[in-house]
Amino acid sequence: MDIFLHDSLHTYQHQFFEYEIAWPFITPGGLLLSDDIFWSRAFHHFTRKQRARYLNVGNFGIVRKLAFEAGLGKLGNGSRSSILESTV
Numbered sequence: 001m002d003i004f005l006h007d008s009l010h011t012y013q014h015q016f017f018e019y020e021i022a023w024p025f026i027t028p029g030g031l032l033l034s035d036d037i038f039w040s041r042a043f044h045h046f047t048r049k050q051r052a053r054y055l056n057v058g059n060f061g062i063v064r065k066l067a068f069e070a071g072l073g074k075l076g077n078g079s080r081s082s083i084l085e086s087t088v
Contacts, residue, residue: 001025006034015042023050028067037061 004022006015019032019042026032036059037043043061047054054063 002027002030004030004032006032007036010036010039012040012042015040016046019043019046023065026065028065030065032063032065034061035059 001022004018004026006018006022008014008018015034019034022032023046034043037056038059043054047061047063050063052063052065054061056062
């Protein structure tokens with residue numbers, strides 16, 4: 001899947017569960033989007049666990065799944081790219 005949007009129950013357990021379930025199905029270059037990322041620490045804990053950088057716009061979080069996060073090798077020199085380097 002290219003885009004996953006979380007905008008349902010905002011408990012830590014539910015948010016983290018949805019991120020964990022969706023992440024393996026998001027294609028390289030795809031986006032995980034979440035509303036109300038400050039209602040719990042789930043989004044922040046999930047992105048830290050994935051070692052993924054994210055962008056927040058107000059209370060909305062955006063994280064792009066990079067190719068090497070999907071087990072497809074390293075990008076360029078192996079350094080982690082910022083989400084801002086790619087256009088959304």
